Amino acid sequence: MTNDGSAQTLLILGASGDLTARLLLPGLGALLAAGDAPPLTLLGAGSDDWDEAHWRGRVSDAFGDHREAEPAARTLGSTRYHSADVTKAEDLRRLLSDVDGTVSIFFALPPAVTAKACEALLDVELPEGTRLVLEKPFGTSASSAAALNRLLTRIVPEEKIHRIDHFLGKSTVLNILGLRFANRIFEPLLGSEHVESVDIVFDENLALEGRAGYYDKAGALADMIQSHLLQILALLTMEAPESLDPGVFRDAKAEALRATRLWGGDPKESSLRARYTAGKLGDRQLPDYVAEEGVDPSRETETLAELVLAVDTWRWAGVPFRLRSGKAVANSRKEAVITFKEPQRLPDGLHGPDGPNRLRIGFGPDCLALDFTINGPGDPFELDPITLKADFGPGDLPPYGEVLRGVFDDDPLLSVRGDVAEQCWRIVEPVTKAWRSGEVPIVNYPAGSDGPEGSHLDV
């Protein structure tokens, strides 16, 4: 623990919402139970008119078994809920008068409400050291992200702003750093001389899961690619940072993202958007996406998105990076696959199946696999494919616990810097524009299939 052990408060705006119950509170419970958080007061605020007992019950359910651990039990015992309109300065003042020690204000709210709450905070005197913690999507375009950044830095300095991307709290995602920079054998091969292509895929069995209110306005591109998958791309393509000092590390990520753009520049060639139709996924019969409750069919929200990107640095020029994420896909596939170029030639006399070497970094289940070719058993001159696999468990903390630890420690290492949030929108903007204008038509795929025709994926 690097916080100084003095009391802190986590104030959640939007405490009655889905994100708080599903991800934030379970992550917090695990962090508290691990003894890795400061003595913490938890305040919930939301538009629902809940009484304290109802809120405490929600927190207790979300903490699960962690509620028994002493620090979690203490926070649970003292937690309070305020019904409030968080876009009003007087309500925010009332909430802030109840905090103890340094406060982290977590905006578990839709982006438009977050922006209004921040506007209201301009009229509120904040306790010393206040931190603002924001969820994705951070803005809806490069310019709105820049405007939000300007607004936030009028409230607190940049180092007190934590833009959460929980993928940066996933141990396998962070493992990319160890894999690349703590080994001699992979890093020298990572570049256009040896790499043919890179696929970063996060296809899920999950469908809408009752999240229309959020998802229908976001879509797969903003929900997964502009945020999480570009963070993975940055970790895979950045140069070795001199240290994990947040300034140095985040500079290295920003540099890689600044060099990233749409492959070939034509969204018709380098992007795909699709939406699921009715289908069977395991034993679940899913309706058309547009028939799901709360969906507005006129929005044409995509449930699967693909982009091909170029990272125009000396190291990566000429290597396509294919990013894809889809909902209601049969094959739940969550991995980055680095496909290497084939050997220049095979010695005459060696024959059999060849194929490229591939390094697969699995994000769920967490594993690492290396596909390569050897002579294999039997005929010694007949080649066989083989896979070396390492399975490793998840990290000690769930991703939300990990990123919250950074917040309480005042350590922005795992949060997204303001300029990077803008870069990530800049990268996808040619695509969002082309999609909005109808230049790239939306296509369908049945729920429970492997996605639409015309995928750019190689593997």
Ligand SMILES: O=P(O)(O)OC[C@H]1O[C@@H](O)[C@H](O)[C@@H](O)[C@@H]1O
């Ligand atoms: O696998 P995880 O950690 O739940 O992450 C995937 C989820 O990440 C969230 O940020 C997205 O909003 C979800 O749509 C997605 O399902």
